[in-house]
Amino acid sequence: MNKRLRTGAIATAGVAAVAAAAILLPNANASTDQPAALKTFSAHSATQLATSLKADLKDNGAGWYLDSSKGHLVMNVLSEEDAENVRAKGAVAKVVHNSMTALKSGTKTLRETAAVPGTAWAIDPKTNKIVVTADRTVTGAKMAMLSKATNGMGKGMVTVKRSQGEFKRFDGGDAGSTSGGAAGSAAGGAGGAGDAAGGAGDAAGGAGEAAGGAGDAAGGAGDGGGAGDGGQAAGPIGGSAIFGGNARCSLGFNVTVKGAPAFLTAGHCGNDSKTWTADQGGGQPLGTVADSKFPKTDFALVTYDDTAAKPQSAVDLGNGSTQEITKAAEAAVGMKVQRSGSTTGLHDGTVTGLDATVNYGNGDIVNGLIQTDVCAEPGDSGGAMFADDSAVGLTSGGSGDCTAGGETFFQPVTDALKATGAEIGAGGGDDGGNGAGGNGAAGGNGAGGNGNGAGNAGAGNAGAGNAGAGAGDPGAGAQDPGTGAEDPGAGAQDPGTGAEEPGAGAQDPGAAGGDALN
Numbered sequence: 001m002n003k004r005l006r007t008g009a010i011a012t013a014g015v016a017a018v019a020a021a022a023i024l025l026p027n028a029n030a031s032t033d034q035p036a037a038l039k040t041f042s043a044h045s046a047t048q049l050a051t052s053l054k055a056d057l058k059d060n061g062a063g064w065y066l067d068s069s070k071g072h073l074v075m076n077v078l079s080e081e082d083a084e085n086v087r088a089k090g091a092v093a094k095v096v097h098n099s100m101t102a103l104k105s106g107t108k109t110l111r112e113t114a115a116v117p118g119t120a121w122a123i124d125p126k127t128n129k130i131v132v133t134a135d136r137t138v139t140g141a142k143m144a145m146l147s148k149a150t151n152g153m154g155k156g157m158v159t160v161k162r163s164q165g166e167f168k169r170f171d172g173g174d175a176g177s178t179s180g181g182a183a184g185s186a187a188g189g190a191g192g193a194g195d196a197a198g199g200a201g202d203a204a205g206g207a208g209e210a211a212g213g214a215g216d217a218a219g220g221a222g223d224g225g226g227a228g229d230g231g232q233a234a235g236p237i238g239g240s241a242i243f244g245g246n247a248r249c250s251l252g253f254n255v256t257v258k259g260a261p262a263f264l265t266a267g268h269c270g271n272d273s274k275t276w277t278a279d280q281g282g283g284q285p286l287g288t289v290a291d292s293k294f295p296k297t298d299f300a301l302v303t304y305d306d307t308a309a310k311p312q313s314a315v316d317l318g319n320g321s322t323q324e325i326t327k328a329a330e331a332a333v334g335m336k337v338q339r340s341g342s343t344t345g346l347h348d349g350t351v352t353g354l355d356a357t358v359n360y361g362n363g364d365i366v367n368g369l370i371q372t373d374v375c376a377e378p379g380d381s382g383g384a385m386f387a388d389d390s391a392v393g394l395t396s397g398g399s400g401d402c403t404a405g406g407e408t409f410f411q412p413v414t415d416a417l418k419a420t421g422a423e424i425g426a427g428g429g430d431d432g433g434n435g436a437g438g439n440g441a442a443g444g445n446g447a448g449g450n451g452n453g454a455g456n457a458g459a460g461n462a463g464a465g466n467a468g469a470g471a472g473d474p475g476a477g478a479q480d481p482g483t484g485a486e487d488p489g490a491g492a493q494d495p496g497t498g499a500e501e502p503g504a505g506a507q508d509p510g511a512a513g514g515d516a517l518n
Contacts, residue, residue, distance in 0.1 A: 038090055060078045061078075096128040109152075109153060124159075135163045170376050171381040250342040253325060255420075276288075287303050287305050291420055300382070330392075337351060337393075342383065376397075394411040
């Protein structure tokens with residue numbers, strides 16, 4: 001009897017031990033097998049980790065992108081084993097079919113067999129495919145050629161979509177025109193305003209809020225400040241209008257080359273003219289082209305004629321303020337970006353593809369571009385694309401406009417810097433009272449020029465040098481107070497006519513100094 005009791009006790013103890021193990025073991029497994037927590041990345045930190053993972057994955061990596069809505073880095077891999085390594089770093093792993101080697105081979109096939117004007121393509125890591133875009137001119141035999149090439153690559157490799165617009169470069173064909181908005185004034189600033197602000201040039205103090213087109217843009221205000229503190233710039237900056245021959249483009253980023261001041265713009269702009277000015281009449285020289293590359297790539301380096309110039313490293317935001325630019329950054333699919341140009345001012349969007357090729361026609365084929373859904377229009381070429389304080393791209397071309405939308409392609413700034421030996425920044429400019437003197441949003445039309453011009457002056461640069469004329473020559477800003485000071489509605493009370501409603505400039509192109517662009 002006692003033996004039976006002892007046996008039962010042992011059996012009961014055994015069952016209890018097994019039950020305890022059943023409780024403990026899952027918990028133990030959970031603690032050792034639980035994947036690393038997903039991390040949140042900025043565009044910069046995502047790029048750093050992605051670069052490291054690419055080196056580790058080698059041929060087993062298939063691109064990456066930033067899920068900007070969640071801040072997650074998504075890395076494409078070819079096997080579950082590689083996925084585990086990615087997850088261990090806090091990134092999202094996505095097992096895909098097409099390797100990056102295969103995708104790049106596909107783009108080479110397209111270049112060789114489908115060089116059709118009006119087409120563009122880029123690798124899209126989100127779909128793990130090559131996305132080909134055909135504009136409205138691709139019909140008939142051209143569409144048949146494109147379809148033959150893409151069909152031979154298989155649906156799992158390539159996707160074809162149509163654009164309602166037409167791929168073109170975004171340089172303005174008429175130097176006298178300023179079709180629009182916030183930065184349209186930049187064109188009119190020096191050209192249309194001429195002596196409108198009274199020729200006081202560097203005077204910084206002056207016309208104050210009333211004389212300007214955008215808030216305290218016009219005279220800038222004695223407390224204007226420099227790019228670093230969000231005030232007005234003292235000279236041409238990213239998004240400012242530049243003129244060469246019969247062309248109008250936009251300045252991209254101020255740089256230095258061996259200590260000398262210079263700026264970057266689009267290569268097709270550099271091909272348009274050897275010399276560039278801040279006004280359409282040529283009375284305010286800026287610089288001379290030192291290097292220009294187009295097609296294949298699309299950047300130009302222009303050295304300032306005044307070797308003592310210290311233009312600020314900043315971008316015009318079109319509302320009387322600026323964004324300081326301190327460095328250059330690689331683009332990433334999913335990255336949120338902004339673009340500033342002399343026709344349409346400031347617009348934002350997202351990077352949608354990398355290593356893009358676009359065929360503008362007439363043999364003008366450019367490779368290695370950044371594809372985005374940011375809009376742009378003629379005259380915006382060369383303008384700055386940036387993310388916070390980082391320079392990212394130079395506006396090349398695309399389709400559509402800022403009414404209907406479209407695709408825009410950008411030359412990577414990092415490639416342009418490497419090729420020219422330039423560095424971001426050009427001396428920092430003045431931080432104090434000179435704020436509005438060089439780049440007041442009012443443009444030359446702001447103070448004593450033309451009320452409408454001032455309204456469109458969101459990104460004016462050249463004329464802004466005269467816009468702050470109030471301080472140096474009070475009469476300059478007051479010669480026609482109705483257009484500026486007494487009618488601030490043209491700019492200060494309704495800054496949207498310049499920055500938020502770019503079309504306003506186009507409706508009254510004379511206000512900015514010329515005919516509207518086609």
